[in-house]
Amino acid sequence: MSRYRVAVHIVPRRGLLDPQGKAVADALHSLGFAGVRDVRVGRHLVIDADAPEAQSAERVVRDMCAKLLANPVTEDFEIAHVEQA
Amino acid sequence: MKFGIVKFPGSNSDEDAFLAVEEVLGQEGVWLWHKDHDLRGADVIILPGGFSYGDYLRAGAIARFSPIMREVVAHADRGGPVIGICNGFQIACEAGLLPGALLRNQSLQFVSELCRVRVDNTETRFTNEYTPGQILRLPIAHGEGRYVADDATLDRLEQNGQVVFRYVNATGEVDPAHDPNGSSRGIAGIVNDRGNVLGLMPHPERAAESVVGSADGVPLFESVLAHVGV
Numbered sequence: 001m002s003r004y005r006v007a008v009h010i011v012p013r014r015g016l017l018d019p020q021g022k023a024v025a026d027a028l029h030s031l032g033f034a035g036v037r038d039v040r041v042g043r044h045l046v047i048d049a050d051a052p053e054a055q056s057a058e059r060v061v062r063d064m065c066a067k068l069l070a071n072p073v074t075e076d077f078e079i080a081h082v083e084q085a
Numbered sequence: 086m087k088f089g090i091v092k093f094p095g096s097n098s099d100e101d102a103f104l105a106v107e108e109v110l111g112q113e114g115v116w117l118w119h120k121d122h123d124l125r126g127a128d129v130i131i132l133p134g135g136f137s138y139g140d141y142l143r144a145g146a147i148a149r150f151s152p153i154m155r156e157v158v159a160h161a162d163r164g165g166p167v168i169g170i171c172n173g174f175q176i177a178c179e180a181g182l183l184p185g186a187l188l189r190n191q192s193l194q195f196v197s198e199l200c201r202v203r204v205d206n207t208e209t210r211f212t213n214e215y216t217p218g219q220i221l222r223l224p225i226a227h228g229e230g231r232y233v234a235d236d237a238t239l240d241r242l243e244q245n246g247q248v249v250f251r252y253v254n255a256t257g258e259v260d261p262a263h264d265p266n267g268s269s270r271g272i273a274g275i276v277n278d279r280g281n282v283l284g285l286m287p288h289p290e291r292a293a294e295s296v297v298g299s300a301d302g303v304p305l306f307e308s309v310l311a312h313v314g315v
Contacts, residue, residue, distance in 0.1 A: 073186040
């Protein structure tokens, strides 16, 4: 068993209105960042977990996302990073 | 009839629901703690409003894994009635008892107001004491009440008469200006396809006596009694 640090991004699904992202985009526009086309505000989780290898640590976190961390109706997730902790 | 009212850490409409059940309806209320493993003989389960588990992660996401929820889901699977109010609606969606999800209000603001809600289906066990198209005055108080589901689900809900309540304007029409949170198609409350689980963002239990501004929530609870002939 080794300890792995897995980072996961959870973001509102594309096509769903994300009013928080829209408010941030509007604020960026007003600051002069004219190139901003879309902002979605989500969550970033960093999970330390024991697992025999990196692949299984990632698999377990995917399972966590499916069961609890992300809502399949409204959110997408992606594993951002896996490293030995 | 026995109403079981679940207390999660962070529930805040639980006392209002208990009061409505005991003092207004004259029925028996029993408290169900979130760590309980049985429903104490309750015939009807109320998942009350509030901010269970601080709304951490997503509203209702953690409450659905409370021990009591296993019993509530089993009760619903047996056809037993469940009423999810506000945070209870969010929990019911997270638990898969109802389709869809409730997201941050379109305005990004917490809304606390008395709103107009139209009864779109009076053929349910929760609405049979209302008249079709009746417009109710019910309070809302939430930051995450924007009902969303994919178009196929919304179409199916409408075709099956599962959309029970909608936010409307003074003339009784759905209108984006009077949709307080930006819900899809003005949806304020739905039932599952079997019709035994109701979820709604407005608070009928806080509209149980005219002294607080409205008693329009009472027939909802009376409907549950009428359905079984109490």
